[in-house]
Amino acid sequence: MADGEIAARVRELLAFYSGAPEATLRPDSTPQNTEGWDSLANLNLMAALESEYGLTIATRDVLKLRSLGAIAEYVQTNAVPAGRTG
Amino acid sequence: MTLVPKVDAFAPEPKQAVPPMERLFRGVRKGTHSLGLAPAISVERAVLVEAHQPPKATRALSDLAIRHAEERDLPAVAALDDRPLSLLRSRLAAGDRIYLGELDQKVVCATFFHPGPQPFDEERSILARWSLEDSSTYWSYDAMAPLEMRALGVVAKLFEVALAELFGPDQVHRVRGFIHDWNRPSLLLHHRMGFTVIGRVTAVGFPGVKWVRWESGGKARQWLLRRNSDFALPP
Numbered sequence: 573m574a575d576g577e578i579a580a581r582v583r584e585l586l587a588f589y590s591g592a593p594e595a596t597l598r599p600d601s602t603p604q605n606t607e608g609w610d611s612l613a614n615l616n617l618m619a620a621l622e623s624e625y626g627l628t629i630a631t632r633d634v635l636k637l638r639s640l641g642a643i644a645e646y647v648q649t650n651a652v653p654a655g656r657t658g
Numbered sequence: 659m660t661l662v663p664k665v666d667a668f669a670p671e672p673k674q675a676v677p678p679m680e681r682l683f684r685g686v687r688k689g690t691h692s693l694g695l696a697p698a699i700s701v702e703r704a705v706l707v708e709a710h711q712p713p714k715a716t717r718a719l720s721d722l723a724i725r726h727a728e729e730r731d732l733p734a735v736a737a738l739d740d741r742p743l744s745l746l747r748s749r750l751a752a753g754d755r756i757y758l759g760e761l762d763q764k765v766v767c768a769t770f771f772h773p774g775p776q777p778f779d780e781e782r783s784i785l786a787r788w789s790l791e792d793s794s795t796y797w798s799y800d801a802m803a804p805l806e807m808r809a810l811g812v813v814a815k816l817f818e819v820a821l822a823e824l825f826g827p828d829q830v831h832r833v834r835g836f837i838h839d840w841n842r843p844s845l846l847l848h849h850r851m852g853f854t855v856i857g858r859v860t861a862v863g864f865p866g867v868k869w870v871r872w873e874s875g876g877k878a879r880q881w882l883l884r885r886n887s888d889f890a891l892p893p
Contacts, residue, residue: 615811
């Protein structure tokens with residue numbers, strides 16, 4: 573999956589779980605500046621990314637993922653190639 | 659994955675003009691705290707919620723080690739938000755269940771459950787005691803975590819695992835809790851965990867006496883009571 577597609581999918585998932593309009597979400601969006609990006613939205617987002625991209629995201633890593641852009645970059649770097657997800 | 663619109667019926671009403679009486683209520687409540695009058699004079703409003711089944715389990719934050727707290731864990735739990743250690747000891751001694759989450763063997767979050775039938779008593783003087791029918795009904799209260807950890811979802815994960823155990827192996831039938839009406843993040847979290855609102859309580863306390871109003875199912879009842887009366891909600 574191309575980097576742009578991953579970023580778009582992460583944005584789509586965040587919009588779903590936070591309830592924030594997708595068009596308002598940008599790489600520098602954070603829980604602090606995004607209505608609805610609360611702790612449960614964050615938990616659900618991480619769970620969805622783990623499931624879709626075959627990741628296991630450690631809590632220590634989640635601590636560093638402070639923006640939408642950082643999350644997309646993390647997924648791009650760590651996603652398991654298609655066909656190898658379990 | 660199919661994305662469907664998020665249900666948000668539980669959320670407080672959208673931003674709109676606040677009615678004068680509501681503005682007065684909020685102003686008086688703020689005043690009692692800022693002037694140091696609380697708890698002698700208290701103005702509080704809370705929402706009573708309950709759940710009958712656990713939320714859907716998620717895989718995320720799987721490295722957060724969740725377990726029951728024991729006596730030896732209490733200093734670390736108390737340190738999460740400078741809670742008195744004696745309070746936590748008395749809760750554990752009373753049979754309350756404390757769940758904690760550890761990361762790299764460091765306690766980062768905790769939450770509490772009080773089993774029935776003994777009412778939950780800690781808001782007795784401010785609001786009321788909270789009745790619980792039997793030992794299969796639990797009272798959920800307090801969630802503690804440093805702010806930066808809370809934002810990650812550790813409390814949500816802790817809650818999810820605790821409720822799965824209570825409703826699963828422990829065969830609990832009902833978990834209730836109350837949330838201050840100003841605590842919108844907690845209201846939303848409970849809604850998304852599957853809790854529904856069963857009533858609202860407003861309580862105004864003065865030295866020695868309190869007025870309590872209970873609203874549920876479109877009906878309202880009210881009482882004038884001693885501050886530490888045995889009165890329990892729901893009625």
